[in-house]
Amino acid sequence: MLTVAATVVVLAAAFGLISVRWLRLPIVVGTMLLTVLSSVGLLALSGAVPSLRQAALHSFGQLNYEAFMLHGFLALLLFAGAFLLDIESLWEERVAIVILSVFATVISTLLVGCGIRYCAPWTGFHPSWIQALLFGAVISPTDPIAVLEMLRRVAAPRWLQAQLAGESLFNDGVAAVLFITLLGIAEQGRAPSVPAVVSHLLIQSGGGLALGCVLAWPVARLMRAVDAYQIDILMTLSLALGGYAVAEHLHVSAPLEAVAAGLALRWESRRNPNNIAREEIEHFWSAIDEVQNSVLFVLMGLQCLVVAYSRGFLLLGGVSIVVVNVARFASVACALLALRLIQPHRRSSLAVLSWGGLRGGLSIALALSLPFALGREWILATTFIVVTFSIVIKGGSMDIFLKRFAPQD
Template identity: 40%
Template structure:
């Protein structure tokens, strides 16, 4: 295990160095681009018989890493807590209804649109995928990833309210998407279709239980932080709350991701204001910012390397292009359309719907969920479609979202 962790960190550090010195893209996008290009170069060299040993080594490294387990049981709790820690709850409170509706209703609507859209489109490209697998794909591809886009939004001068909506929606729809995915995967594996009542009860238990547990865990951690004034102990308490709390949430069969988001919001707001000294706040922020940056860099490197493990063919690539179109259409209908209709009511700029639609990046959570599906040809198809959407969203949408912000929001603000 130590050798695998060392290899991942060494590769990530080297790629981050190369990106900073020569490529100069945002770190997460840059390391993924370099990893993806290097993987494709290795594939090309292997085809002409030059670097079979290098490809064999990279594939063995990837096989030794359970991507789904590493992200879902390890990284995700830390990443969600770190993201929620820096969300100002007083500012988010004014936008609670759009954030909640986009995260809950938007994710469910997106799951259905993508699922049925893919089920309709795939036969046109010569592929067949059962409806349940299509719906599972809709659930795993609907959660958005704010990591790669938030820095670009800040540098592009996006309004604060728009940043809060994107960050809040992404944090909560991760948890909602994982719950919906788990529900559909259980139906897929068992072959049973639960009643609407039992499905809603399961969703309420997972999501409601996760939120309630997060409130309790956040309050207990807050009280402990308030009773001491030693930054080493306080940073350790937050780390223990995240890792131990996530493990306990899994044991209780409630949503760990939602629990971590709620805990992070409590510690980042009430805990920061009432339970920490200036020294503790400074060290806590630095610690979790570093954790966030390091884990995200490792995650995006793994995404770039994972291309070696996916079986692509011409029909699959065409299906991947169809999946990209369907996913963007779903995002525009489930998020863009409501924001275009109601955004002014919540004080959002006129062009916010375009930013929210194009800024809905997909990331490691989608890949990890796809890798957790049962082995078989349907899983391979879902994984390939997922990879196509994720790579497109990070490279194309991620690198152009700054321009979309400036054209859609900043120009409108200046004109007005």
């Protein structure tokens, strides 16, 4: 296990250096691209030297990516992302963020499910309705990591950064709740009533948000009781990991708990900063966020070694790229139309929000958690293709795209 961890960290450092020094790409985009290319090259060489792939599978097959992501990395990633956000801009854009993270995610899940249900037969696959909707829930959450770096680089407005980042953080939890609900329906073999589904979603989501806020308050009080930045950092780590574990034990949304805890602690530390080492904490979580993301994208790229591909999977992946992007555009358009009705003067950008909806590690982790009887093989392969396209192609072109389409203050 130590060998695997050391290899991943070395690859993350090497690929990050190449990305910044020579490719001039965002670290996460370049890291993902180089890892996928390395994995594909290894697969190509395995035809001549079969032992290469066998050794790689033996090494990296030991890592349980699903558990590593859903029950480890995600807690720190979401907490760090929420804690480092501009809380004032986020509050100003709260209505837009709620509509985008909830309404647009639900619409996207339904549209992707319908699109795959009717388009997949062209590629030789015939998924059931529940499998198609599960894929919709898997692929709907967006990842803010790569695009936020680009937004800052082109000096995009703070309100646009807040909308895209806030949506990405909260829709992780919403999509995870949708996924768990659909998975429960599939395993029970019958659909529950609409009120039962809605109440389950509200309990899961609301419980996670409430728990995060409740846990952040005593942590902030304890941080003010001592004047030592080391203790402050340990307290924030305790909140990020401990709160996530408590949420899982209570069967409420752990991703939403992590987001709420990060935001609540940020708000408490800014409201009353006495004896709280704000700069040291922010530097710590910024470093944790960047290092984790580099490692995560290496792990994502290495999943190429364990995903089974065929000509049919590649065709389905190509169709899914079109379906997912059309669904993203339509769901964001519906969300912004609703926003315009509620807040007629609220600014937004359909082009940037649609193209900036990158997919990431949560989608792969959710796909890996599916049982084979519910289409795990095709969903995992298709998800990996869509995520790779999203990070490498869309993320790699965001610099040019934002310079052309990002509105200015």
